[in-house]
Amino acid sequence: MSRDLILGIESSCDDTAAAVVDADGKVLSSAIATQTAIHAEWGGVYPEFASRAHVESIIPTIAQALAEAKIEGRDLKAIGVTRGPGLIGPLLVGLNTAAGLGLGWNLPVIGINHLRGHLRSADLEQKRVRYPAIVLLVSGGHTFLARMESPGAIALLGSTRDDSVGEAYDKVGRMLGLEYPGGPKVDRLAATGAASFPFPRPLLGDGLEFSFSGLKSAVARQLERAPDAPPADIAASFVESCMTVLLTKCRRALTRFPSAALVIVGGVAASPQLRAGAKALSDELGVELCLPPLRWSTDNAAMIALATWDYLPLADPPRAVPQLNLAIGDY
């Protein structure tokens, strides 16, 4: 067995994930223990329960990833582990497990920024992203636009001033009585309604920054005024506002910074509405559209393993005391 394989570990929020990925982005295995059922009744992620569930799942999840890849720990070249941002308890479970395994297997352990993992996720199991690229990252915790000259050269163009779009989706889902995480359910409901409510389109005419808290409040106020408003029409109107803002900002970024590709990553990149809108926009502007396959849009460890390859030249070769480089994966 060649040693050109990396084990990625992700535990920043409510999924315990482990994956084995080669240097070309081929995913040999990906195991995820999801905690959705544990958090559903709280309407959001309950950090203490998340930490406890990670403690229970992390070793079985890693064992499953190694077994499915048909390798053992000593066949690996390195371990990459999410070092943040995220919930501190869940992060510590992943970091300490990775550190222990690295010491036991004599492997370098590299800390990876979770967002860098998302930014690299469009390269998993498909043709490589063409650079320079405009990247829209839309997740539960973050929303920003960046320009990437290469996998390692990332310049932030604009981010949200308040909530992320995923958070707005989840809160609107809760207002409509949908279980956490509301994002996919809001999209499905929206597809059956009409965008008949004129919700705001925050910062539409203004630069490359985002704001979603006002839109969230507008939905809440509308539901207070008219609790019997058809939920599907509320969802459709909310999604329409989000899409208009996200796609207008992508268009503006691509016009200001001509690029070869538009890349959209993070949990909300799973949205069929966003995928369809991005396809129309990229066709119109003549840029390549790079979307991760659905399973790599939401949190996973394959993206962490792939991002680890970018740092491997910085890690010392395995030696008596392996390098635990848990602080380098920033962007």
Ligand code: KG4
């Ligand atoms: O990237 P991710 O899995 O975790 C974070 O790093 O935050 O993103 C999770 C977010 C949640 O807000 C979830 O509701 C949203 O992604 N999401 C979606 C869809 N699938 C997941 N939002 C809209 N449409 C979807 N199909």
Ligand code: ZN
């Ligand atoms: Zn994420």
